[in-house]
Amino acid sequence: MALKVALLGCGVVGSEVVRLINDQSSELAARVGTSLEIGGIAVRRLGRARGTGVDPALFTTDAMGLVTRPDIDLVVEVIGGIEPARSLILAAIKSGKSVVTANKALLAEDGATIHAAARDAGVDVYYEASVAGAIPLLRPLRDSLAGDRVHRVLGIVNGTTNYILDRMDSRGAGFAESLEEAQSLGYAEADPTADVEGFDAAAKAAILARLAFHTRVTAADVHREGITEVSAADIASAKAMGCVVKLLAICQRSADGTSVGVRVHPVMLPRRHPLATVNEAYNAVFVEAESAGRLMFYGAGAGGAPTASAVLGDLVAVARNRLAGTHVAEGAHDTGLPVHPMGETVTRYHVALDVADRPGVLARVADVFAGHGVSIRNVRQEGFGDDAQLVLVSHRAPDAALARTVEDLRGLDMVRAVASVMRVESFGQD
Amino acid sequence: MALKVALLGCGVVGSEVVRLINDQSSELAARVGTSLEIGGIAVRRLGRARGTGVDPALFTTDAMGLVTRPDIDLVVEVIGGIEPARSLILAAIKSGKSVVTANKALLAEDGATIHAAARDAGVDVYYEASVAGAIPLLRPLRDSLAGDRVHRVLGIVNGTTNYILDRMDSRGAGFAESLEEAQSLGYAEADPTADVEGFDAAAKAAILARLAFHTRVTAADVHREGITEVSAADIASAKAMGCVVKLLAICQRSADGTSVGVRVHPVMLPRRHPLATVNEAYNAVFVEAESAGRLMFYGAGAGGAPTASAVLGDLVAVARNRLAGTHVAEGAHDTGLPVHPMGETVTRYHVALDVADRPGVLARVADVFAGHGVSIRNVRQEGFGDDAQLVLVSHRAPDAALARTVEDLRGLDMVRAVASVMRVESFGQD
Numbered sequence: 035m036a037l038k039v040a041l042l043g044c045g046v047v048g049s050e051v052v053r054l055i056n057d058q059s060s061e062l063a064a065r066v067g068t069s070l071e072i073g074g075i076a077v078r079r080l081g082r083a084r085g086t087g088v089d090p091a092l093f094t095t096d097a098m099g100l101v102t103r104p105d106i107d108l109v110v111e112v113i114g115g116i117e118p119a120r121s122l123i124l125a126a127i128k129s130g131k132s133v134v135t136a137n138k139a140l141l142a143e144d145g146a147t148i149h150a151a152a153r154d155a156g157v158d159v160y161y162e163a164s165v166a167g168a169i170p171l172l173r174p175l176r177d178s179l180a181g182d183r184v185h186r187v188l189g190i191v192n193g194t195t196n197y198i199l200d201r202m203d204s205r206g207a208g209f210a211e212s213l214e215e216a217q218s219l220g221y222a223e224a225d226p227t228a229d230v231e232g233f234d235a236a237a238k239a240a241i242l243a244r245l246a247f248h249t250r251v252t253a254a255d256v257h258r259e260g261i262t263e264v265s266a267a268d269i270a271s272a273k274a275m276g277c278v279v280k281l282l283a284i285c286q287r288s289a290d291g292t293s294v295g296v297r298v299h300p301v302m303l304p305r306r307h308p309l310a311t312v313n314e315a316y317n318a319v320f321v322e323a324e325s326a327g328r329l330m331f332y333g334a335g336a337g338g339a340p341t342a343s344a345v346l347g348d349l350v351a352v353a354r355n356r357l358a359g360t361h362v363a364e365g366a367h368d369t370g371l372p373v374h375p376m377g378e379t380v381t382r383y384h385v386a387l388d389v390a391d392r393p394g395v396l397a398r399v400a401d402v403f404a405g406h407g408v409s410i411r412n413v414r415q416e417g418f419g420d421d422a423q424l425v426l427v428s429h430r431a432p433d434a435a436l437a438r439t440v441e442d443l444r445g446l447d448m449v450r451a452v453a454s455v456m457r458v459e460s461f462g463q464d
Numbered sequence: 465m466a467l468k469v470a471l472l473g474c475g476v477v478g479s480e481v482v483r484l485i486n487d488q489s490s491e492l493a494a495r496v497g498t499s500l501e502i503g504g505i506a507v508r509r510l511g512r513a514r515g516t517g518v519d520p521a522l523f524t525t526d527a528m529g530l531v532t533r534p535d536i537d538l539v540v541e542v543i544g545g546i547e548p549a550r551s552l553i554l555a556a557i558k559s560g561k562s563v564v565t566a567n568k569a570l571l572a573e574d575g576a577t578i579h580a581a582a583r584d585a586g587v588d589v590y591y592e593a594s595v596a597g598a599i600p601l602l603r604p605l606r607d608s609l610a611g612d613r614v615h616r617v618l619g620i621v622n623g624t625t626n627y628i629l630d631r632m633d634s635r636g637a638g639f640a641e642s643l644e645e646a647q648s649l650g651y652a653e654a655d656p657t658a659d660v661e662g663f664d665a666a667a668k669a670a671i672l673a674r675l676a677f678h679t680r681v682t683a684a685d686v687h688r689e690g691i692t693e694v695s696a697a698d699i700a701s702a703k704a705m706g707c708v709v710k711l712l713a714i715c716q717r718s719a720d721g722t723s724v725g726v727r728v729h730p731v732m733l734p735r736r737h738p739l740a741t742v743n744e745a746y747n748a749v750f751v752e753a754e755s756a757g758r759l760m761f762y763g764a765g766a767g768g769a770p771t772a773s774a775v776l777g778d779l780v781a782v783a784r785n786r787l788a789g790t791h792v793a794e795g796a797h798d799t800g801l802p803v804h805p806m807g808e809t810v811t812r813y814h815v816a817l818d819v820a821d822r823p824g825v826l827a828r829v830a831d832v833f834a835g836h837g838v839s840i841r842n843v844r845q846e847g848f849g850d851d852a853q854l855v856l857v858s859h860r861a862p863d864a865a866l867a868r869t870v871e872d873l874r875g876l877d878m879v880r881a882v883a884s885v886m887r888v889e890s891f892g893q894d
Contacts, residue, residue, distance in 0.1 A: 050755070054611060054755065058611065058613070061613075062610075062611060064796075064797035065610045065611075065797065067793075162608060168753075168755070168756035168757060168759065169756075169759060170600075170604035170607075170608030170609065170759070173603070173604070173607065173608060174600035174603070174604055177600075177603065177777060177780070177781055178592060178600030178603060178774070178777035178778075179600065179773070179777060180492075180495045180776070180777050180780035180781070181484060181488065181492060181495075181773060181775075181776020181777050181779060181780050182773045182776065182777065183488070183491075308741065308742075308762055311738065311741045312738075316758075318760075323598075323773065324769075324773075325480075325484065325598070325769040325770060325772055325773030325776070326598035326599075326763065326764070326769075326770050326773040326774070327598060327763065327764040327767070327769070327770050327773075328746075328762075328763060328764065329598065329599060329600070329761075329762065329763035329764075330748075330760070330761075330762035330763065331759075331760070331761060331762075332738055332758075332759065332760035332761075332762065333756065333757065333758060333759035333760065334756070334757040334758065334759075337757070339754075339755040339756075339757070340755060340756050340757050342755055343609070343611060343612045343753065343754075343755030343756040343757075344608070344756070345611075346610070346611020346612065346755070347607060347608035347609055347610050347611050347612065348608075349611060350607070350610035350611050351607055351608075351610070354792075355790075358788065358789075358790035359788075359789070359790070360785075360788035360789070360790050362784075363497075366494075367494035367495065
């Protein structure tokens, strides 16, 4: 007996999912153990149904009617956003359907509700496509590292910002110019806020943190800074240190293991770090685990075909589970680890100061660091006279102490300007 | 009710598995849904049982008795090699136990028999640790890409050879010197044959090809060349082209999709290829799929803790399946794609010839290429007089035609020596 799939949404990803289900039907049937059949496609307007090569009778505007139809076994949600996606997914779950979704916003805001409903109903909710598109990442984190202990996850999870930063690095261009280029090539939207202000990456960080640490994290828990303030001077300063600037989602267990920090912000990263070589709009996620050591997962983070590939992989998995009468009870075992505020997160700062080149400047600057209990790891001076710049990298310290140090430095009369401030992540022993 | 685990072998990996099962018992129980308990450990000599902190009563030299004991649910095999591992695994399967193994040699030689037995008995055989150690790779290939079509897999799957080639590249050292260094640091064994001659990588290539193309491939089907012939001149020649030399396992669907090629040999790879940045003893596998596009999985390829992490991930999965009363029927749907011989594989060659610098040399060399139907992609001359070198890169052609071209070039009187011959893999459009 075929398993019937309801599709919510038929845009770029949805129509690719339909195409794959039809074109690869025999291969999918072989891997699932029975055939997959599209039982219905919910769209906002029926006019969109034309030109897809799909039986027009399958299209409906009654999404709620579709997801609760008794003959439907599996629901694929690719409409995105919080509502009506949440109500539709919850209704599908209550009707006993397993769900595959690419909806990062919903999972980041209310994943716990969705997973609790799925456990109660004994169905699956799979969502590989919600983070880093086609990269098989969430299931490896959930399954393959199930016997391990994750310390830290560093992710380039937004292709738009990675493209922009890559251009700034390779061409020395400014942010505004690089954004325009990204927009003209279709890598950035007309309103780029969700990408460049880090909202998209923050949603993905919340999902990664929940999976890595088995605790509740929502997008609101994520400290978020975008890339709009990243300047050509920052990029140049990073280059001088052998670093590249990346927007990273960072999920980290505290040193004592009693809490987790989750944040999105620009980072200076050594060029020999595997993440530093992730260029253009590619995504990659770097994982540090107790036993597994360092792992990295790399691939296309967006696009219709890659996202549809991830949806199909999930669809095969939930279909197999359905046939076997089993499901994955995600979130059943919550470690309850709290998320600590950004100020308590231990970070390392790079600070470039435009200073007057005269005796005593370094001593005064060092005093400010010491006053907040922050040690200086290294310092170098560049230029002379009125062009002098003092470049300092701190040792690790609570982020709040580092932020206050920078505030005080701004107030020093011999500091003409703070030319660049950015957090630094290390690789290995450095 | 706890699930009882029998462990075959208690060396570096086995004792780490024991440690993890004991140290993380509550976390594992939460993720599996019931606790895991070690029911017995088979070792060759009981003397080895001491010092592990494990109840000595658990140790036995009767491995066959252990794997067929009625109270055992799951068997972890980390003894390696073909026998007695195969007999023990088959006996365990026939007794209804699910099996987790790290045994690449056995799976490469006789995976089809093992999987068929598992399907008949309705049990799982998981083997994530057999290829690329801790990297979650096999299950993503099997599960997440289940709805996709894999075109090509390129893997750095042997850490020893990657370490040696990395040293040759970074230091300009020769093979023998770099091998000695690898041996002194424990990256290479006293008898390095299995690594440097490509046997280890060939076994892994067979496993990757079977998973990627759903067809029977054994180690004997894999064309294998090691790195013992790689010279400092090859490395220098690669550098001059902006390439790095890597030993790759390559599994590729033919252009018409009717067969697959599986091979292990040194390759010149552009430095901007993500695999080119995989240094030291790290492993990485690069996958090109129809919908997912380019993916890469990176991590530690060997070592007790990483391998044990992969074993634990599998153990959690088979334990969950056991509780759910399900299993994965691997190999049930065989595409039957044949493996074509190396000569029919389409490759691209880099050839550096020491030639006499006189008119007509290039014409004669180009004639030889043309005589075998091979087009030249680019050519450059370096040096003058008796030091002249002609460096050619071909277009793609059947490997047999390229090999015959090189043979004929060796016979030309104006060619003093073939200084370097190596296959070239491209990245993207080049």
